[in-house]
Amino acid sequence: MIELACDAVLARLEPLYRDHRNWPAERAAIARLIEQARTERNADLRALDRIRLANPDWFNAASMVGYSLYVDRFAGNLTGLMDRLDWLGHLGVRMLHPLPMTPGQAGDSDGGFAVADYCAVAPALGTIDEVGELTRKLHARGMVLAVDCVLNHCARDHPWAQAALGGDADKREYFHVIEDRIVVDRREAELIDIFPETAPGNFTWEPELNASVWTSFYPFQWDLNWSNPAVFREMLAVLLFWANLGIDAFRLDSAPFLWKREGTNCRNLPETHQIVAGLRAALDIAAPGTILIAEAIERTADVLGYLEPADGGRACQMAYHNGLMAGIWYALARQDVRPAARLVADSALGRRDIAWLTYLRCHDDIIWSALGPLVEADELARIPAFFAGEGESFARGARFQVQAAALPNTVGTMASLLGGADSAALARYALMMTTLLALPGVPMLYMGDEIALENARADQAFADARWLNRPWMDWNLVDGPQNDRNFAARNRFFEVTRSLLALRAGLPMLDATAPAHVLGDADGLLLLERGEGTQRLLLAANFATMPRDIPDLSGWETMVAITGETRMTTILPAGTAVWYLSHE
Numbered sequence: 001m002i003e004l005a006c007d008a009v010l011a012r013l014e015p016l017y018r019d020h021r022n023w024p025a026e027r028a029a030i031a032r033l034i035e036q037a038r039t040e041r042n043a044d045l046r047a048l049d050r051i052r053l054a055n056p057d058w059f060n061a062a063s064m065v066g067y068s069l070y071v072d073r074f075a076g077n078l079t080g081l082m083d084r085l086d087w088l089g090h091l092g093v094r095m096l097h098p099l100p101m102t103p104g105q106a107g108d109s110d111g112g113f114a115v116a117d118y119c120a121v122a123p124a125l126g127t128i129d130e131v132g133e134l135t136r137k138l139h140a141r142g143m144v145l146a147v148d149c150v151l152n153h154c155a156r157d158h159p160w161a162q163a164a165l166g167g168d169a170d171k172r173e174y175f176h177v178i179e180d181r182i183v184v185d186r187r188e189a190e191l192i193d194i195f196p197e198t199a200p201g202n203f204t205w206e207p208e209l210n211a212s213v214w215t216s217f218y219p220f221q222w223d224l225n226w227s228n229p230a231v232f233r234e235m236l237a238v239l240l241f242w243a244n245l246g247i248d249a250f251r252l253d254s255a256p257f258l259w260k261r262e263g264t265n266c267r268n269l270p271e272t273h274q275i276v277a278g279l280r281a282a283l284d285i286a287a288p289g290t291i292l293i294a295e296a297i298e299r300t301a302d303v304l305g306y307l308e309p310a311d312g313g314r315a316c317q318m319a320y321h322n323g324l325m326a327g328i329w330y331a332l333a334r335q336d337v338r339p340a341a342r343l344v345a346d347s348a349l350g351r352r353d354i355a356w357l358t359y360l361r362c363h364d365d366i367i368w369s370a371l372g373p374l375v376e377a378d379e380l381a382r383i384p385a386f387f388a389g390e391g392e393s394f395a396r397g398a399r400f401q402v403q404a405a406a407l408p409n410t411v412g413t414m415a416s417l418l419g420g421a422d423s424a425a426l427a428r429y430a431l432m433m434t435t436l437l438a439l440p441g442v443p444m445l446y447m448g449d450e451i452a453l454e455n456a457r458a459d460q461a462f463a464d465a466r467w468l469n470r471p472w473m474d475w476n477l478v479d480g481p482q483n484d485r486n487f488a489a490r491n492r493f494f495e496v497t498r499s500l501l502a503l504r505a506g507l508p509m510l511d512a513t514a515p516a517h518v519l520g521d522a523d524g525l526l527l528l529e530r531g532e533g534t535q536r537l538l539l540a541a542n543f544a545t546m547p548r549d550i551p552d553l554s555g556w557e558t559m560v561a562i563t564g565e566t567r568m569t570t571i572l573p574a575g576t577a578v579w580y581l582s583h584e
């Protein structure tokens, strides 16, 4: 009976697991788990589910803007975070994304992405009850909470890995443990190295197992074996636990890597899409108001598979548009908006209940390879040097994972990549934000960008250079005395951000899925029309170092977001962007 209700989920899983010896027991256990979570969901969350089911594009409103943060670096702990909700609301944020709050591997935990306990909160940050309290406070304000679900790997400290190390045969099957070194070498040759400098290779020799363990990221992050249905059940239980605590959205960390198949590079395989669709189908029964966000830092064509699976079913509701993010930074470096324009054109979505997650910076590096199909290799190769501040560049970032023959990535905070917190950097910030906020998608801001936080000092950093762009929030720059020079400069960044978000929230043509048409991409000038009929907006973003004429402005009235200027401007100064609204 219960299995019948879960048919849609089991149908997704059957092709993956039917040959597994434990499948009959696991399928019954999975069905029971979903049913139990469904019945335990509280009345408030069910009411929210009903509202969202009636409005399946609820997360796409122009007012929906995310903010990603480290709880400790932002406000010390969860109590501190709750104390800052007024401030976040004033900024115009509606979706909070705290980076992993779960207990991590002792010592280096890859910023919490090596999870030692999926259903707990790190004691230094607070308690599970406080997360529940946070969700209620956010919901009362019309805000939502997104948390990470690190699906691909757990910490070596996690009890599953520890049990495997201790000889537990059952738990050993939760991981990819390979005894034969020849097999390891053969698989290694098919895979891409994610951290070639700080964690070369995809396997780690574990003497206690007398075998190698698959570790795509750091050696202390053990890849889970998703071909074992017990892993699906365990991770589904994690999602359902948090969903019933009130979490609204799950960032599916490292989504591309779940399924491994010999003869492939083990990224974005159809089986991985099937797993994600299986998780979605289970949530559709037990917690239908939740959404899934794919963190797949891949080329756009590959990311689309998480939003619009080939079989037309449902998988993720949002996906990070890393290609477009890289395209906008590329435009800034090269005064060439064509790659970004092309990505907008190529990534139109066919449905309103899915959306891109757009962003400029996050806690990770900028990976340039998504631009590979659009930019000549030697042209692209100049970009990491530009953002590392070489030559004529204003940028103050750094290269990440430099490796001979490969394209290095880039690290640095938004302000540092823009050259600091002076007025030239502020102008670049306004150009970038005015562009970001007009793109199709739900924008996600990153902690500290709104007050121009610069790269973390060396003593705040670890060996992994991504810590450069993870500085501690400096509340003196927010709350400080008006006569403090730093405060005043940084506060201008805050005001630009706040006023743009306030403006955007009132412009329905900037809903995440409202139509987007590129009207021009020549000479560093991006012309992008959003919306339709009487509700239209034109973004004109001049990434060139020269003023540019806007060709035809009949039917538009201007609105210069940053300065409050409302006169029609037909000549756009170098490095500025405006939004025009249609007359009607």
Ligand code: GLC
Pocket: 110, 111, 113, 114, 150, 217, 253, 254, 295, 363, 364
């Ligand atoms: C994601 C996270 C990144 C982490 C990796 C491994 O890409 O954003 O910070 O290192 O997954 O979990």
